[in-house]
Amino acid sequence: MSDVANVVITGAAGQIAYSLIFNVCKGDMFGPEQKVKLFLLDIPQMVESLKGVLMEIQDGAYPLVTDVVCTADIKEAFTGANYVILVGAMPRKDGMERADLLKANASIFKVQGKAINDYANKNVKVLVVGNPANTNCLIAMHYAPDIAKENFTCLTRLDHNRAKSQIALKAGVNVKDVHNVIIWGNHSSTQYPDYRCGYINLPGGKQPIGNVISDEKWLQGEFISTVQKRGAAVIAARKFSSAASAAKAITDHMRDWVLGTPEGEYVSMGVPSDGSYGIESGIIFSYPVKCQNGKYTIIQGLSIDNFSKDKIEITRKELVEEKEAAFKFVGDN
Numbered sequence: 001m002s003d004v005a006n007v008v009i010t011g012a013a014g015q016i017a018y019s020l021i022f023n024v025c026k027g028d029m030f031g032p033e034q035k036v037k038l039f040l041l042d043i044p045q046m047v048e049s050l051k052g053v054l055m056e057i058q059d060g061a062y063p064l065v066t067d068v069v070c071t072a073d074i075k076e077a078f079t080g081a082n083y084v085i086l087v088g089a090m091p092r093k094d095g096m097e098r099a100d101l102l103k104a105n106a107s108i109f110k111v112q113g114k115a116i117n118d119y120a121n122k123n124v125k126v127l128v129v130g131n132p133a134n135t136n137c138l139i140a141m142h143y144a145p146d147i148a149k150e151n152f153t154c155l156t157r158l159d160h161n162r163a164k165s166q167i168a169l170k171a172g173v174n175v176k177d178v179h180n181v182i183i184w185g186n187h188s189s190t191q192y193p194d195y196r197c198g199y200i201n202l203p204g205g206k207q208p209i210g211n212v213i214s215d216e217k218w219l220q221g222e223f224i225s226t227v228q229k230r231g232a233a234v235i236a237a238r239k240f241s242s243a244a245s246a247a248k249a250i251t252d253h254m255r256d257w258v259l260g261t262p263e264g265e266y267v268s269m270g271v272p273s274d275g276s277y278g279i280e281s282g283i284i285f286s287y288p289v290k291c292q293n294g295k296y297t298i299i300q301g302l303s304i305d306n307f308s309k310d311k312i313e314i315t316r317k318e319l320v321e322e323k324e325a326a327f328k329f330v331g332d333n
C-alpha cells in the first residue's frame with residue numbers, strides 16, 4: 001500500500017458516512033499504520049453540511065488523517081483514488097416504484113463509473129453500498145471498462161454479519177466463534193443466508209452449525225427470514241435505516257479484501273459472477289470468498305442441496321431482472 005491511501009466516500013453527508021468516516025479515521029479499515037487522505041463527495045446542497053463533518057474530523061485529532069477534501073465535484077473527488085466507497089444513492093421515496101428507483105440510481109452509477117474509469121488509480125478497489133447495491137455496482141463496472149472487473153464489489157457483509165449474530169444468539173455463543181455462514185445472491189429480501197457450511201468453535205472443538213442448533217425448522221425458516229428482513233425491521237424500530245452496523249460491515253469488507261481473511265475463513269462479498277455455482281457471468285452476485293494479497297477468490301466445490309438450489313435460483317432471477325431493467329434506462333453506451 002502507498003504511504004497515504006486516497007479514500008473516496010460518496011454520500012459523505014449521510015447517515016452511514018457519519019459512522020464510516022470516523023471508523024476509517026481510527027484505522028479500522030486499513031490498520032493502525034496506514035495514513036489516509038479522505039475525499040468526501042456529496043451533492044452540492046450538502047456541501048455546507050460536509051463542512052461540519054470536516055470540523056468534527058479535525059476535532060477528533062486523528063493521527064492517520066493527512067488531509068480531507070470536501071467536494072461536490074466528481075473529478076476532484078475521484079482523481080487518483082485508491083479506494084472508492086460508493087455510499088450515496090437516491091433513496092426510495094413515498095410512492096416511488098421499484099423501476100423509478102432503479103432508473104434514478106442507474107444514472108448516478110453510470111456517471112460515477114465513468115468518473116472512476118477516467119480519474120481513479122487503475123488499481124482502484126471499489127465497494128458499492130448504495131441500493132440496489134448489486135445492480136448499481138454492475139452499472140458502475142460496465143462504465144469503467146479500463147478498470148479490472150474484479151475491482152468492483154458490493155456490500156453483503158452486513159447481511160453476513162447479521163447471519164453470524166443470529167446463529168450466535170440462538171446457540172448461546174460469542175459471535176467470534178461462529179464461522180463460514182454464507183450470503184448468496186442479492187442484497188435484498190431474496191438473498192439466501194446459508195448456515196450449512198458453517199461451524200461453531202466450542203470448548204471441545206469445531207462443530208457444524210446444524211449439530212449445535214438442532215432446530216432445523218428455525219435454521220430453514222426463521223433464521224433465513226430474520227436475516228432477509230433485518231433491514232426493514234431496523235427501519236421499523238429506529239425510523240432510520242441501518243447506519244452504524246452498515247459502516248462496521250463496510251470496514252470489515254474492505255479490511256478483509258485489502259489485508260486478507262484468516263486461514264479457512266469465508267466472508268460474503270458481492271462480486272462479478274463467473275459461472276461459479278451455475279450463476280452466469282454478467283451479474284454481481286454475493287458468494288463466499290477468501291481474500292489474500294489484495295485479491296478475493298470465490299470458494300469452490302461447496303455442495304448445494306435442492307433446498308439451497310431453489311433459494312439461489314430466486315435471488316439469481318431477481319438480479320437478472322434488475323439488470324435488464326437498469327440497462328434499459330441507461331442505454332448501452
Ligand code: NAI
Pocket residue numbers: 010011012013014015016017041042043046087088089090091108128129130131132133155156157158159187241242243246
Ligand atoms: P442517507 O440518505 O442518510 O445519505 C445518503 C447521502 O447520499 C445523502 O447525503 C445524499 O445527499 C447523498 N447522495 C445522493 N446522491 C448522491 C450522488 N449522486 N453523489 C454523492 N452523494 C449523493 O442514506 P444512508 O443511510 O447513508 O444510506 C446510503 C445508501 O446505503 C442507501 O442507498 C441505503 O439503502 C444503502 N444501504 C446499503 C446497505 C448494504 O448493506 N448494501 C446497508 C444499509 C444501507
